[in-house]
Amino acid sequence: MIEIPNEVGDWIGQPRYEEDTEFDVERGYIHTTCSSVENGNPLFWDDKVANELTDGPIAPPTMLSVWFRPHHWAPGRKKQAQPLQIHFDLKEKLGLPEAIMTDNTMTFGEPVRPGDRLKTRQILRSVSEPKTTKLGQGRFWEIEVEYTNQRGEMVGIESYTGFGYRRGA
């Protein structure tokens, strides 16, 4: 397995890919997500309840990552954009063609509301020594994603642990 390149070492602790999400938070996706898990929480379906409890409609907190996932295609885009780009950068730089996520921590701040435009940034926190699992040989890494709204309020922080690997190696 190749050593960790200096370039990758330099990424650790450095915010990268600071960007605006591609579209405003919108209720279509909120309802589609609730529908996908049969979530009948009236906060997301009944404006009267939302106005009373949350001062207006909000998105389910666990939808955080939905808002920063890029479109599958967009005009002028030459290469498919990837969510959690650092994860894909690590696969490439470390020569590990396959990867899965093993752990995910989400901390929720201010509620996300329809019409919000979020900003995100990604921070690589760590890369492990080589490990062998039932999937193959590879490395674990931890990536943090911070989300703020258009007022600069933190709406959430996600931490992902990924395992990049080569099958049967």
Next chain:
Amino acid sequence: MTQLSIDQIQAGDELPTLSVDVTPTTVVLGALASRDWRPMHHDKDFAVNRNGTRDIFLNTPNQAAWFERYVTDWTGATGRLGKMQFRMRDSVFPGDTMVIRGKVTNVSTDDSGCAWADLDLAMTVNDKITTSCKARVAVPSGSGDNPWKRRGSDWQPNGPGNSNAKANGS
């Protein structure tokens, strides 16, 4: 919908079980609802031949949505999630019956007066845990309290002694 307050919750309480028969539509709808276009969540050939799994499988964001729905089915709309930690141990495939169970591990009130229930949750298939989850959910401390109204230092999703100002919305 029920609206639990902290005086109705005790450590050791078990949440009602949720059972879901997973279909290809469950997986694909969940992936697309969460804007996850990766092929292992809609293309069986890719999942089998590239990922080495037996079929397409539920993606992580949709599992989070299932857990959220499970927790707030129990608390009611005044329940406000503060934090969720998952560990994915195995995958959930079409044809599986996914069962979610949960237990209260602790109840507490922080220094702002916010009442919290800590939960251990498990997504299982055939009694084998596929994803374990620890969740921290705020519920009303009494009549008139609403966790959703908390802001700044009155919202401490990381718990006492582990403050994360960045997550406080301040």
